[in-house]
Amino acid sequence: MKLKKQKSNERLLICCTVIFTIIYLIWRITCTLPLGGTIVSLVAAIILLVVEIMGMFEAAVHFYNMSSIEQPERPKVSEDLFPDVDVFIATYNEPRELLYKTINGCVNMDYPDKKKVHIYLCDDGNRPEMKELADHMGINYITRTERKGSKAGNLNNAMAHSKSPLIATFDADMIPMHDFLMACVPYFLTEEKVGFIQTPQSFYNPDLFQYNLFSENRIPNEQDYFYRDIQVSRNKTNSVIYGGTNTVIARQALNDVGGFYTEAITEDFATGIYIESKGYHCYAIDEIHASGLAPEDLKGLVKQRERWARGCIQTGKRLNILMIKGLTLKQKLNYLSSISYWFSGIKRLIYILSPILFSVFGVIVVKCNLWQVLVFWLPMYLLTNASLKGLSKNIRTNKWTSIYDTILFPSLILPVILETIGISQNKFAVTRKGGAVSDKSYQRKKAIPHIILVILSFLGIINCFRLIFTKDTLAYSVVLFWLIANLYNILMSVFFMLGRTPHRKSERANVSIDCSINKKGVGVKGKTKDISEGGVSVVLDAPIDVYENNSVEIKLDTDRYSCTFEAEVVHVDKLQDKWKYAFKIIDISEENYKQLLYVIYDRPPVLPKYISKSNSIFDDIRLNVLTRSKKVNQFNRKHPRLEIRKKLESRECGELEIINFDYAYALIKTASQYNNVKHINISILPDTILKCSLEKKMDYETNNNKTKKPFEESIRLYRIDNYDEISDNTELQKALNNWANEYETMKKIEIKKKKKAGPSDELNEMAYL
Numbered sequence: 001m002k003l004k005k006q007k008s009n010e011r012l013l014i015c016c017t018v019i020f021t022i023i024y025l026i027w028r029i030t031c032t033l034p035l036g037g038t039i040v041s042l043v044a045a046i047i048l049l050v051v052e053i054m055g056m057f058e059a060a061v062h063f064y065n066m067s068s069i070e071q072p073e074r075p076k077v078s079e080d081l082f083p084d085v086d087v088f089i090a091t092y093n094e095p096r097e098l099l100y101k102t103i104n105g106c107v108n109m110d111y112p113d114k115k116k117v118h119i120y121l122c123d124d125g126n127r128p129e130m131k132e133l134a135d136h137m138g139i140n141y142i143t144r145t146e147r148k149g150s151k152a153g154n155l156n157n158a159m160a161h162s163k164s165p166l167i168a169t170f171d172a173d174m175i176p177m178h179d180f181l182m183a184c185v186p187y188f189l190t191e192e193k194v195g196f197i198q199t200p201q202s203f204y205n206p207d208l209f210q211y212n213l214f215s216e217n218r219i220p221n222e223q224d225y226f227y228r229d230i231q232v233s234r235n236k237t238n239s240v241i242y243g244g245t246n247t248v249i250a251r252q253a254l255n256d257v258g259g260f261y262t263e264a265i266t267e268d269f270a271t272g273i274y275i276e277s278k279g280y281h282c283y284a285i286d287e288i289h290a291s292g293l294a295p296e297d298l299k300g301l302v303k304q305r306e307r308w309a310r311g312c313i314q315t316g317k318r319l320n321i322l323m324i325k326g327l328t329l330k331q332k333l334n335y336l337s338s339i340s341y342w343f344s345g346i347k348r349l350i351y352i353l354s355p356i357l358f359s360v361f362g363v364i365v366v367k368c369n370l371w372q373v374l375v376f377w378l379p380m381y382l383l384t385n386a387s388l389k390g391l392s393k394n395i396r397t398n399k400w401t402s403i404y405d406t407i408l409f410p411s412l413i414l415p416v417i418l419e420t421i422g423i424s425q426n427k428f429a430v431t432r433k434g435g436a437v438s439d440k441s442y443q444r445k446k447a448i449p450h451i452i453l454v455i456l457s458f459l460g461i462i463n464c465f466r467l468i469f470t471k472d473t474l475a476y477s478v479v480l481f482w483l484i485a486n487l488y489n490i491l492m493s494v495f496f497m498l499g500r501t502p503h504r505k506s507e508r509a510n511v512s513i514d515c516s517i518n519k520k521g522v523g524v525k526g527k528t529k530d531i532s533e534g535g536v537s538v539v540l541d542a543p544i545d546v547y548e549n550n551s552v553e554i555k556l557d558t559d560r561y562s563c564t565f566e567a568e569v570v571h572v573d574k575l576q577d578k579w580k581y582a583f584k585i586i587d588i589s590e591e592n593y594k595q596l597l598y599v600i601y602d603r604p605p606v607l608p609k610y611i612s613k614s615n616s617i618f619d620d621i622r623l624n625v626l627t628r629s630k631k632v633n634q635f636n637r638k639h640p641r642l643e644i645r646k647k648l649e650s651r652e653c654g655e656l657e658i659i660n661f662d663y664a665y666a667l668i669k670t671a672s673q674y675n676n677v678k679h680i681n682i683s684i685l686p687d688t689i690l691k692c693s694l695e696k697k698m699d700y701e702t703n704n705n706k707t708k709k710p711f712e713e714s715i716r717l718y719r720i721d722n723y724d725e726i727s728d729n730t731e732l733q734k735a736l737n738n739w740a741n742e743y744e745t746m747k748k749i750e751i752k753k754k755k756k757a758g759p760s761d762e763l764n765e766m767a768y769l
Helices: 008-031 039-066 096-107 128-137 150-160 180-188 208-212 224-237 251-256 267-277 298-319 329-361 370-391 398-420 440-470 477-498 590-601 617-629 730-753 761-768
Strands: 002-005 068-071 085-091 117-123 140-143 166-171 194-198 247-250 281-284 290-292 514-519 522-531 535-540 552-557 562-575 578-587 642-650 654-661 665-671 679-685 688-702 713-720
Touching (some): 008 039, 008 370, 039 224, 039 329, 039 370, 068 224, 085 096, 085 150, 096 128, 096 590, 117 128, 128 140, 150 267, 166 180, 180 194, 208 398, 208 477, 224 329, 247 251, 251 267, 267 281, 267 298, 267 329, 298 329, 298 398, 298 440, 329 398, 329 440, 329 477, 370 398, 370 477, 398 440, 440 477, 522 590, 535 552, 642 679, 642 730, 654 679, 665 688, 679 730
Parallel strands (some): 085 166
Antiparallel strands (some): 002 068, 514 522, 552 562, 562 578, 654 665, 665 713, 679 688
16 A cells, blocks of 8 residues: 655645634634524524535545545556456447447457456347347347346346456446556455455546536546545545446455445445445555546436435435444545535535525624634635645635536435435436437526526625625625625536537547558658547648548557548648648548547546646636637638749739649739739649639739829639649649748748838738738
């Protein structure tokens, strides 16, 4: 076991936070309850105090776990000792293409003797197409006619038809990396009694919080904080939560607890608790070895979180967490904290309503003055925020926790209350995966509570300003602070509910690997910028022309994988001094498709792991206001447009200037008397003639004398009639690239010279073009 001790400044921060939290709590209990007020005021005050105490309890448990991080060190064992492993892929109604990727990843997992790896597609939907898929992929297929026990029953059925000492469990959408088994199995090959090894649930697509808030490049996945921070910190108390997927479990541990727990809709949570109660050590590691698909629409997200909330509360009641035998007090407190977390929706509503009750309805919830708040509340508040940010390694801040809770609280309050009072949901609800479904009416319905709270918050803010100025006191400034802070969270929730239209059929991974583009036997080397199942974008040092309606062969190479496919260009763009080509795959064999999947998914996701520096409240609002109002431009330029400014000779117009050129079209400047010439033959190289036909006249014409004299030159767009002849001309390609580089150098020199002279006609002309 590796022990990561906290730094002295982190320990000091935690100690100060605990001390000031205790001081604050004593003050809140003894001095702030409005005992002489109305019954409504007293009840509201007590509810708020209880909610605060619950939050402090959860924070205390987390801070204790974080006081020293314990990471299990992977044992070094002989590969001859690696036992047989059963791999269970649980499915019910997920689409074939989703399961294909998961099975493909499982088949690719390394192992000393791959004959010891037995992969089972556990289909609780009893679908013929799944049996066909399993046969096609060369794995085992297990099904059943009765679905008793939902997912847990499905896995227990698979256990009855298999016998390996270790079991790896995967959800239908979770794709393991090639090193998954090699990273997890060694922990079981020691004298220690290990129950399960939990790896993070990571996601290759932005979750809804990242995507809907235009923050996929600014914040980590919302689940990262749990798997990379909270779970790892629970190693200290042996209270790691079994997440249901991306896990290896000892069969003996499952046998000792009677298999996967079937009496709760979160079978994983309950099964993990029982395994730990039998004395097994269970560990979470923070290395990513599998990635999956986060819910892509609001209904899927809400259904998932309702199931988690109900299931955890169900488990706590049915297992009687505080009385269960075999668990230590620390384990019980950790699991109690895990269950109380799901009351965060109720807690968030109380936090939002408390300042509104006072500012809008005149109900006193906390009896205090400004100086008391500054002395007792402010130090505790600042220290708690600093501790969360510091201990979470910048994965999570209090601001983002508040935003997440505010977004979800209207959807979770009723299910949590119903489950708490005994009105249970026993039917397992599968979270929909594989294709976003935009339901605007559902989103608007879910936004109604937030909109009401926005209105009430604005009324409260107006009243607070009125009280501050009419009574000439800053006593109401604390209430104003909370109203504004809550309003920000509510506005972010409204932005979230507005949604964002998905524009891609498949997710892109920002991956830079070697690739080559083969056009008519001529290969061009480049690097990928991003890759998806549907296409690839490639960065080249110099531009080439790719036939618009013809395919090229693209080959991708890594140290481990290689794939080849046919693709056609869909867009060409310049990136500073390089060129980006976006291609759409039009033909790929199955073996190459499997290799492409490995290239994309056999790697940790490239989404942010930490909160970016551009993460202020101003940045959040600016992004969601400006980006939503920005019109999405769909570009379709399929040829590289080169700025060359080259003077050449033509038969029809004498000397002319090609301003820019993209093989299919050229922008040409001629003397004004040739304005109506429709066909031009330009000698571009000694043996090469450009045959051009007038496409259209430009609205811009030049007059270098800055007078009202007739225009001396005109600019027109010409179509290249002999495009098929020149597109493959390598000498022309070299010449064009040289001219473009010469013009780029000249332009930089000219701009530098005229920087202080102000704009000129020539510079204006450049800007226009």
